[in-house]
Amino acid sequence: MEKIPDRILLAHGGGGILMRELIEEVVKRIGSADAPSLQDSAIVEIDGSRIAFTTDSFVVSPIFFPGGDIGTLSIYGTVNDLAVSGARPIAVSLAFIVEEGFPMESLERVADSIRSAADRAGVSIVTGDTKVVEKGKADGIYINTSGIGVVPDGVSVSTDAAKAGDVIIVNGNIGEHGLAIASKREGIDFGVDIESDSAPLSELIIPMLEQGFAVRAMRDATRGGLAAVLNEIASDSGVGMVVDEAQIPIPEAVLSGCELMGYEPLNIANEGKFVAVEDGSDAERVVEFMRSRELGRNAALIGEVVSEHPGTVVMKTIYGGQRVVDVPYGDLLPRIC
């Protein structure tokens, strides 16, 4: 492991190894005995109820992009963190940091997006905060949302619960969000339109869990992409994974965009995709159920959990070879969420 740099690098925010090291360093200092880790979403027991609690700050640039804006992203991002923890999202908080000089019209547009997104996701925005900083001390607008939800009785999913023999399912096409941001930001035309997949995963996950499928682990594939999520579950659960490149749904436009930019599709952030690890008893039915819903219509079974090479994700390539699916060290696409 390399020495921790003495200043924060842009790469520290990228969802890669550097970010993990930073978080571990900070958590080591902050974590108390009864809260040893800063989970993406925590479950807090209150009066016998399991309350899921999560937070995310959004610094995406540009704030308006194909398929969404910072407003929709800030609602769906937090709703999704709750949903993949097995919770029914209930209430969201909303905190703005606005740069002096930010156009009121843009603020109103973002507010309208927030309202539509909250309506679609069925959450109430119940509390808020507004701060303003001088020109040059932010980049238009940053938004933090935190969310609370309730984990229904009988539901238990956790990234440390995957077991050998389980199957790995993704709910659809990967790579769209990150590429949509990159193309808008860099002004690059990929020849075809790529839109962010930003969407409220609760729409798919809640009815899916109501079916009683034996889902052990779920995680949305945001910063660091599918590669980061697979590695996280493998590492947390102490298991290996084997995924089949040919089964991973990657749109043609994402493939050619990635080729043009030199990106690896598995590292590209998504905002409406998640990995579900199921015990294998109902794999086909889970995929079929997902495919019957809008947010799962390109769902696919992409691999399996194995007892070999714990903590490592191996991919069978379309050329018949094998390679390790790594987590990027730093950041290839800063500020995509």
Place this chain on the structure above:
Amino acid sequence: MEKIPDRILLAHGGGGILMRELIEEVVKRIGSADAPSLQDSAIVEIDGSRIAFTTDSFVVSPIFFPGGDIGTLSIYGTVNDLAVSGARPIAVSLAFIVEEGFPMESLERVADSIRSAADRAGVSIVTGDTKVVEKGKADGIYINTSGIGVVPDGVSVSTDAAKAGDVIIVNGNIGEHGLAIASKREGIDFGVDIESDSAPLSELIIPMLEQGFAVRAMRDATRGGLAAVLNEIASDSGVGMVVDEAQIPIPEAVLSGCELMGYEPLNIANEGKFVAVEDGSDAERVVEFMRSRELGRNAALIGEVVSEHPGTVVMKTIYGGQRVVDVPYGDLLPRIC
């Protein structure tokens, strides 16, 4: 009412009339039927429990100041929002926006402060997020904390519950936090040291409520100071207030600092002060109880709620006159929290 400007002004963040107008405008767009307002702290009913939920972003400049830093502030600020809603704080989320180039040493110092503050306040930090933005797109570090707590059975406080005949109590000296920030930021020596009063009000409020005092409304006097809080309760409750200038505890150093800078002490932000409105049956005992505790040792009964001039706060001055206590229009001290 003046026309809303077409760009965000620094003054929009100051806790005055401009900020209220901005929030009202945004809330009008965001609020759904069942969440018509963005309360500072909301109560969400879950499985029969009353869960208090609040959020705050901290953009204070400088991040290290006499009596605290952005880390302590971010914990106590959120703990205090929960405490004045009558809740016992339980869990806090922590989201960093860090500027590229921010010294790791400062991040560690802030993290250590967060840990000490959380330990003192008895809350667990259970979930977190880290974003990094390019140099020049933030100002070192911004922190969002959100918090959840439980309102015990039998406790019910709300800023709209004050009634004529109630008494108004403040738990101690006002003006210290804002002046500490201003003196550090502007490099002005007031001749005496003024330290931020930043502290976890739950330490005082929880045992106070356990005494069963008939407290109807509480609010911490942060941005906009004591003046903003009194006006908020008067407005929300549709009552008038009369406060006695001679009874308001203002330290000599704050008075002379305010004179030097041209500030009104009642508009200066505090981070460890709150107003409690009690039904009058036990006023002396509430003050006495507060004075027996560290965070209430300068507590004072400063006025009463009246049925006259609803929505307006009148002050009997030390010169025997009367004046209206206004909410400032814009912002006199930006980025004090």
